[in-house]
Amino acid sequence: MAKHRINTFKPAKKTRPQVHPQTIELTIESLADDGRGVGRHQNKVVFVSGALPTEVVMAKITRVHKRFDEAELLELLETSADRNDPICEIYEQCGGCQLQHLQYAAQLKFKRSKLEKVLSANSASAVSVAEISADDRAYRHRARLAYSDGVLGFKARASHNIIALEQCPLLEDSLNTTLALSKTAIQGFLGDKARAEVSFTADRDGRVAILIRKDGYVDIKRCEELSASIVAPAFLHSVIGSKGPEWLGANSPLQYNTANSVALRYQAGDFTQVNARVNQQIVELCLKWLAPQAGELISDYFCGLGNFSLPLAKAGAEVMGFDAGEKMINSANQQALDYGLSASYFCADLFDDTAISIPANCRKVILDPPRAGAKALCEKIAAHKAVTHIVYVSCDPATLARDLAILRQAKFKIVEAAMADMFPHTYHVESAVLLQR
Incomplete structure (x- = not known):
C-alpha cells in the first residue's frame, strides 16, 4: 500500500495535521x-x-x-446477516437516523446490551431487563425541521446542510400529510433567504399544529395569509421572529394520551415524548413498580406536564412535581385542578442542589431527567434516609451509570429494569430502573 505524505509544517495557528485519506x-x-x-x-x-x-x-x-x-x-x-435495506430514501444523507441498515430485532438487542452493561456495573447480581417497543415506523408525533435557502427538511449527517424532505417513514401519517399539503405555502411564506425552524406536532385526534421560529421580523398580514392556506385538521399555531413581533393563531390545546386514562393537554412547542405508544407502556410499568397507595406522597422530579404524576395521582397517590419550566408547571397545576387530583407542582432548578426539595414524609420518588442526568438530585436523595423506592427513567446510559453509582453508595439496589425503544432506527436508548433501599 502506497504511503501518503503528511504535512509537517507548523501553521500560524494550532490546528490538527492535514491527513490524506487512507x-x-x-x-x-x-x-x-x-x-x-x-x-x-x-x-x-x-x-x-x-x-x-x-x-x-x-x-x-x-x-x-x-x-x-x-x-x-x-x-x-x-456482509452481516443482520444487515437491512434502509426504509428511507435519504437515509445515507439525513442525520436523523443511524441504524436503519441494521435489522430491527438486532437494534433492540444492541440497545438492550447497552443497558445491561450499565446495570451489571452497578449491581452485585444479575438484573432482569424487560423490553418495551412498538411500531418501528410512523411512531413520531412531532418533528422539527430546518429551513434555509428555500429548502425545508432535516439537517444532513455531520453537517449544517439541509436535506429536502418530502416524506419520512418515521412520522405519523398526519404529519406526512400536513407536510405534503403545507410545504409549498411555508416555503412561499419564508422565501429564499430566510432561516427558520418549522415544527409539526400531532395530537391523538390527528390535529397538527405548525409552529415557525424565524430570523428577523414577522409580517402579521402574511402570517394571516399563511394561516388561511393551511388545510384542516392542520393549523398554524404561531410564528415567532427573532426581532419580533409574535403572531399567535389558534391555540386550542392538543391532547396526548399518557396512562391510566389521563390525557395531557399541551401546546405546540411544549415537551412531550416523541413516541406516544412506547411512552404509555413506560408510564404503565412505572405505575406498577411504584404501586401507589391512597394518600401516600410520591415526588416527581423533571415532571414536565405531569406525564407520570397525573396518572399516579389518579391512582390515589398525593403527588408533588418539580421542574424548571414555569409554563409547564402552570399547565400541570391547571390539569390537576381540572381532573380533581391531589397533585401540586413547583418550579425548581433541579441541577442546583440548593433548589432541590425532598418532602420529609416522601418514601417514593420518580425522576425523568434530560440527557445531562440528575447528579445533584441523586446526591440529595442519597442523603434523604426516608426515601426507599426510586424509579429512574433515563434517556442516556452514560449519565444513568454515573447516577446509579451515587445511589448504590447510599445502599440502593437495582430490583428491575426495562429497555424502552423510544427512538427506533437511532442509537438512543430510553430505560427505566427500579431501585429499593
Missing part, C-alpha cells in the same frame, strides 16, 4: 454506543459509519485522532 481493510468487531462499527488497524481503534459486527469492509480514513481514527465505509467485502 484506504484500509477492516474486520468489524462490535458497535460503538453511537452505532458506528468498531474495528482495529495497526492496534488503533477505527470507527466506521454504516458498518456492522462480523463484516469485512474497505474503509477510508477521514479523521485522525491520537487514540482512534474515524472512517467512512467504501465497500462491503463480507
Whole structure:
C-alpha cells in the first residue's frame, strides 16, 4: 500500500495535521454506543459509519485522532446477516437516523446490551431487563425541521446542510400529510433567504399544529395569509421572529394520551415524548413498580406536564412535581385542578442542589431527567434516609451509570429494569430502573 505524505509544517495557528485519506481493510468487531462499527488497524481503534459486527469492509480514513481514527465505509467485502435495506430514501444523507441498515430485532438487542452493561456495573447480581417497543415506523408525533435557502427538511449527517424532505417513514401519517399539503405555502411564506425552524406536532385526534421560529421580523398580514392556506385538521399555531413581533393563531390545546386514562393537554412547542405508544407502556410499568397507595406522597422530579404524576395521582397517590419550566408547571397545576387530583407542582432548578426539595414524609420518588442526568438530585436523595423506592427513567446510559453509582453508595439496589425503544432506527436508548433501599 502506497504511503501518503503528511504535512509537517507548523501553521500560524494550532490546528490538527492535514491527513490524506487512507484506504484500509477492516474486520468489524462490535458497535460503538453511537452505532458506528468498531474495528482495529495497526492496534488503533477505527470507527466506521454504516458498518456492522462480523463484516469485512474497505474503509477510508477521514479523521485522525491520537487514540482512534474515524472512517467512512467504501465497500462491503463480507456482509452481516443482520444487515437491512434502509426504509428511507435519504437515509445515507439525513442525520436523523443511524441504524436503519441494521435489522430491527438486532437494534433492540444492541440497545438492550447497552443497558445491561450499565446495570451489571452497578449491581452485585444479575438484573432482569424487560423490553418495551412498538411500531418501528410512523411512531413520531412531532418533528422539527430546518429551513434555509428555500429548502425545508432535516439537517444532513455531520453537517449544517439541509436535506429536502418530502416524506419520512418515521412520522405519523398526519404529519406526512400536513407536510405534503403545507410545504409549498411555508416555503412561499419564508422565501429564499430566510432561516427558520418549522415544527409539526400531532395530537391523538390527528390535529397538527405548525409552529415557525424565524430570523428577523414577522409580517402579521402574511402570517394571516399563511394561516388561511393551511388545510384542516392542520393549523398554524404561531410564528415567532427573532426581532419580533409574535403572531399567535389558534391555540386550542392538543391532547396526548399518557396512562391510566389521563390525557395531557399541551401546546405546540411544549415537551412531550416523541413516541406516544412506547411512552404509555413506560408510564404503565412505572405505575406498577411504584404501586401507589391512597394518600401516600410520591415526588416527581423533571415532571414536565405531569406525564407520570397525573396518572399516579389518579391512582390515589398525593403527588408533588418539580421542574424548571414555569409554563409547564402552570399547565400541570391547571390539569390537576381540572381532573380533581391531589397533585401540586413547583418550579425548581433541579441541577442546583440548593433548589432541590425532598418532602420529609416522601418514601417514593420518580425522576425523568434530560440527557445531562440528575447528579445533584441523586446526591440529595442519597442523603434523604426516608426515601426507599426510586424509579429512574433515563434517556442516556452514560449519565444513568454515573447516577446509579451515587445511589448504590447510599445502599440502593437495582430490583428491575426495562429497555424502552423510544427512538427506533437511532442509537438512543430510553430505560427505566427500579431501585429499593
